[in-house]
Amino acid sequence: MIRIADLKKVYRTDEVETIAVANANLRVDVGEFVAIMGPSGSGKTTLLTILGLLDSPTEGEYYFLGNDVSQYSEKQRTALRRRNIGFVFQNFNLINEMTVYENIELPLLYMGIGSSERKAMVTEMLEKMRMTTRRNHLPQQLSGGQQQRVAVARAVVGRQRLILADEPTGNLDSRNGDEVMNLLAQLNEGGATIIIVTHSTEYASWANRTVQLYDGHLVNENVTRGVEDVLELR
Amino acid sequence: MFWSYVKTIFRNISSSKVYFFINIAGLAIGFTVFTLIMLFVLNEFNYDTFNRKADRIYRVVETQKAPGTKAQQVAITMGALAPALASGFPEVEDAARYIPWSTVLCRYGDRQFYENGLSFADSSFFQIFTFHFIEGNESAAFDGPYSVVIDKSTARKYFGDADPIGRTLSIQAGLDQNTFQVSGVIQDFPRNSHLHFNMIASMNAVERHSRFFNGWGNNNAVTYVLLKNGYSPEELEKQFPALLRANLPADSWNALEMHLQPLRNIHLYSDQILYQVNYNKGDIDYVRLFVLIALFVIILACINFINLTTARSAIRSREVGIRKLLGSYHSHLVYQFIGESIALSLIGLLLSFPVVEALLPTFNSIMGGRIIIDYNNELSFLLMLILVATIVGLVAGFYPAIYLSSYHPVELLRGRFSSSRRGIILRKILIxxxxxxxxxxxxxxxxxxxxxxxxxSKPLGFDKNDLMYIPLHDAESRNKIGLLGDRLLGNPKILAVSAGERTGAGRTQGPVSVLGTNGRSRLLVRESYVDYGYEKTMGMQIVEGRSFSRNFPSDSASAIINETMRKILGWKDAIGKQIEMDNGRVFSVVGVVKDFNYSSLQHKIDPLVIWLDPGRCPYLLVRVAPQNMQSTIDFAGKTWDYVLPNHPFEYGFVNxxxxxxxxxxxxxxxxxxxxxxxxxxxxxxxxxxxxxxxxxxxxxxxxxxxxxxxxxxxxxxxxxxxxxxxxxxxxxxxxxxxxxxxxxxxxxxxxxxxxxxxxxxxxxxxxxxxxxxxxxxxxxxxxxxxxxxxxxxx
Incomplete structure (x- = not known):
């Protein structure tokens, strides 16, 4: 699904040049569940923004679904991201002025899906996340765990194939954290490819394999479960 | 998608009510001011446009270059001009003379009023301008020599519900005959007309009385010209010099120029023109000033919007980031934010309507009641406002939209929401x-x-305070000046009485010839006709010689001049100098009066000659003590009624x-x-x-x-x-x-x-x-x- 080769991201300001990601090579196949770990400032988030097509690399190649997208324009990246990638954040990033229903519906609007189909998709997702009774609530009226469930729903409602989660459990207690990880695991079992950034070794162990980042360098890969196993599960 | 945006607008409003209120209040105030001013402006540009032939109607304006005064423009011309234009020029479809008359006493049965809206005109006047006849018609209006057309209010005033046609009004206009037959009734004038009269009588009545209005020697009538379709005013103007040469003495040829002023320009572009008929005269400079102010106010409201929106961008930036993350294009967001600001602007406009409605009467009274357009029924005006509100929304929303939508979703992951330096500087500039x-x-x-x-408060050269004037409209009242004066002075609260112009000089100017230090010169001077004791009553100061006195029977051939005239002529000692009027009468100077301002301070003081001629005095002037003014006025009224029982009493104060x-x-x-x-x-x-x-x-x-x-x-x-x-x-x-x-x-x-x-x-x-x-x-x-x-x- 994803392959990066010699990928490099450099930030330049007037005084400083910071290498956020250096010569990274990584391959994530369809259906994998990968955890990225590393200390603060090691470049995890930068790597995630590039993988999520929010930013382009300074150098190197990035193949997404077989196409080299490293030179894509913002518009091209947006079009690709819209249909294929869902995001889950530590601080949920729901739009406060929109209800649960509207937040989940939003990506479908951008995908240009017709209203009756949209309604069906959102309703199904609400049921799946056990949020039907809360459909008209605003985000502030929900607990952290509920908000993150809405965020996950929003990330996958358009049947996105890649879920990128940046510390999705960081703002949650362990019960809610476990619940969100469970959701992600279920989605993975359903066929979604998942890349999660986390500080927690426990949650990292839920993944097929763990990638360590240190000062922008990918230092090792620790395979938890064979990819083949995952593929067999399908 | 559209409804998603609409919902977001309303949710954003409710989550930041104070800022919404500030924005919307600023916009509503801005639109209120803008609408009021635009109503005024629209009215100003609408003057005279109700005339069906407005595009082909012109007024003749003369430029006079007489010695002694600056070149001046006047909108009053020779009486012979209109007939000459109507008969001798293929470009001219019609031409008419129009003469506004002075105030007259008018009577029907036991109803009598002073009328200051009497005019005379040629019958072609009705072919040039558009009138709505309720009774009678434009072609037969002036069939008789003493015909008069009156407006609806005047008809009601004199005749009540009775049919006015064929009835006889007594009009004391000083002509050969006082009885005029009503031949037509027209609708009252709309306010947006530079012409305004309530009775108009046939020019024949004037011509029968005097040939004065038929000649080339005097300027006494406004000349209106209707050009034929397809002819330009320049073509006609080119022929004016030849026309003047054929009819005027050689010494006037270079002192006179004529041109045509379009009817539509009369209201706003006549600031420099003297002696003109121009009811409710406007001034294009003021119109421009107000348009500028309207724009300023709108810009101020836009600035509030820009500043508050960009300052609070951090709050919206999360939404922007999320929308972009979920697949919104940059352009979607620009449209969204511009759409929001247009919506806000339209809400501001909507809120301004009731405020405009409430303020319109007050605003209109400040503007002299000029606004007559019912803007609720003016679809084009409403559309214009909506267009302006949309443009305001677009302009105010453009920068914030670009600014907000440029927010990068990567920042979402990093949790950074900071104001850019550029934004802060712009905000400061706008403040x-x-x-x-x-x-x-x-x-x-x-x-x-x-x-x-x-x-x-500037001293004018005479004392304008506590000075009452009583108009003397006809010869009968002017004959009683002496009697009125004697009776009025019986009241100790009345300090002095005389007659003459209420501000020292009238509107008329005339040429005189004098022998100055530079030889014989012709001079255009202001004319003032007064009675004995004028300077004392007015509080003017004689700086050389004396004022008119009953002790000098020869004073009917004496004149008093002002300091400006003495200076222009270079006289060291003015007393005994001779002034010759155009008709050949010679006057000797007996006094010099200290310069005084007889008009608004926008005008400088012209050379002025004061003559003793009670028969031409337009006002009785009464200097009263400031205490108990009302009882003094009552006393003056009773005295007037006793001396002139058939003349209604009118008065005013000079200040x-x-x-x-x-x-x-x-x-x-x-x-x-x-x-x-x-x-x-x-x-x-x-x-x-x-x-x-x-x-x-x-x-x-x-x-x-x-x-x-x-x-x-x-x-x-x-x-x-x-x-x-x-x-x-x-x-x-x-x-x-x-x-x-x-x-x-x-x-x-x-x-x-x-x-x-x-x-x-x-x-x-x-x-x-x-x-x-x-x-x-x-x-x-x-x-x-x-x-x-x-x-x-x-």
Missing amino acids: VLQFSVAIGLVTGTGIVVSQMDYVY NHLDNLYGNERQTEHLLALFSTVAILIACLGLFGLTLHTTEQRTKEIGVRKVLGASVGSIVFMLSTESIRLVIIAGLVAWPTVYYLMSRWLQNFEYRTAISAWIFVLSGVVVFLVAMFTLSFQAIRAGLTNPVNALRYE
Whole structure:
């Protein structure tokens, strides 16, 4: 699904040049569940923004679904991201002025899906996340765990194939954290490819394999479960 | 998708009500001012357009270059001109003379009134202008020589419900016959007409009385020309010099030029024209000034919108990031935000309608009741407003839209929401601009007020206070000047009585010949006809010689001149010098009166000659004691009724009459004051919003500072310094501009006050204090907050 080769991201300001990601090579196949770990400032988030097509690399190649997208324009990246990638954040990033229903519906609007189909998709997702009774609530009226469930729903409602989660459990207690990880695991079992950034070794162990980042360098890969196993599960 | 955007707009409004209120209030105030001014402007440009042939109607304007005065334009021409144009030029479809008459006594049965709306015209007048005849018709209106057409109100006034056609009105116009037959009734004039009369009689009646109105020797009639379709005014104008050469003596050929003024221009573009018929005369400069103010006010409201939206961008930036993350294109977001600002602008417009409705009567009374357009029924006007509101939304929303939508979703992952440096600088520039406009308007108002103070209080050369005038409309009343004077002086509250012009000189000018130090010269002079004791009653000062006196029977051949005339002629000693009138009569100068202003201070003093001729005095002048004025007026009224029982008593006071000469200026004064207040209000609304925002943003900093021991005063100071600096810069920007513009405005006045520095200082201080008050409200509240609350806020 994803392959990066010699990928490099450099930030330049007037005084400083910071290498956020250096010569990274990584391959994530369809259906994998990968955890990225590393200390603060090691470049995890930068790597995630590039993988999520929010930013382009300074150098190197990035193949997404077989196409080299490293030179894509913002518009091209947006079009690709819209249909294929869902995001889950530590601080949920729901739009406060929109209800649960509207937040989940939003990506479908951008995908240009017709209203009756949209309604069906959102309703199904609400049921799946056990949020039907809360459909008209605003985000502030929900607990952290509920908000993150809405965020996950929003990330996958358009049947996105890649879920990128940046510390999705960081703002949650362990019960809610476990619940969100469970959701992600279920989605993975359903066929979604998942890349999660986390500080927690426990949650990292839920993944097929763990990638360590240190000062922008990918230092090792620790395979938890064979990819083949995952593929067999399908 | 559209409804998603609409929902977002309303949810955003409800989550930041204060900022919404500030934006919407600013816009609503802006649109209110804009709508009111545009109604005024539309009315001004609508003058005379109800005439069906308006595009082909012209008024003849003469440029006179007479010795002794500046070249002047007059809209009064030779009586022979209109007939000559109508008969001898293929370009001309029709031409008509029009003569506004002086006030006349008019009677039907036992109903009698003074009428100051009597005019005479050729019958072709009805073919040129559009009238709505209720009875009679335009082609038969002047079939008889003593026919009169009256308007509906006048018909009702004299005849009640009876049919006026064929009835006879007695009109004491000083002509051969006083009886006029009503031949038509027209609708009352709309206000937006430069012509205004309530009775118009046939020119024949005047011609039968005197050939004076038929010749080339005098200017006494307004000439209107209707050109044939397809002919340009220039083609006709080219032939004017030859026409003048054929009919005027050689010495006038170079002193006269004529041109055609389009009917549509008469109302607004006639400021420099003397002797003109121009009811409710407007001035294009004032129209421009008000349009400028309308734009300023709208811009101020836009600035509030731009500043508050960009300042609070951090709050929306999360939404932008999320939308982009979920697949929104940059352009989608630009449309979304511009759409939001257009929606807000339209809401502002909608809210302004009831305010306009409520303010219109007051505004209209300031504007002299000129606004007659019912804007609710003017679809095009409403569409124009909607268009303007859309443009305002577009302009105000454009920068914030670009600014907000450029927010990068990567920042979402990093959790950074900071204001860019560029945004902050722009905000400062815009605040400076807003306060420059506010300070500029306040300073401008100050200068107008000080000039008008100067105008009202400047010694004119005579005492305008406690001076009553009573119009003498006909020979009968003028014959009683002596008797009236004797009876009035029986009241000790009446200090002096005479007759003459109420401001020292009338509107007429005439040529005289004199032998000056530079040889014999012809001079165009102001004429003033007076009775004995005029200078004393008016409070004028004789600086050389004497005033007219009954002790000198030869005074009917004497004249008094003013200082300006003595100076122009280079006379050291004027007494005994000879002045020859055009008709050959010679007068000798017996006195020189100290220069006085007989008109508004926009005009300089012309050479003036005063003649003794009670038979031509237009007013009885009564100097009264200031105490118990009403009883003195009652006494004068009773005396008048006793001496002239068939003449209704009318009176006025000279100071009021003089004040009325400054109608446009007074309007400007009131409106500038009003709009300055509006400008300050809008600017302060914006400042209030920004301070509120800054204070919110700095809550934590304030808390920390207070924990570390900062006083309330130092917090207030910290929050206010920046804004104070901006207001001071705004003053520095505004003052030179205002100085330049107001110097130009003052050029309109021959006599003007010096622009003094205190006005600038004072206006700066006023705006500064209002701004400080606005700021301190928030700053003090922030300073007084318990730091624990402030820190908990985090």
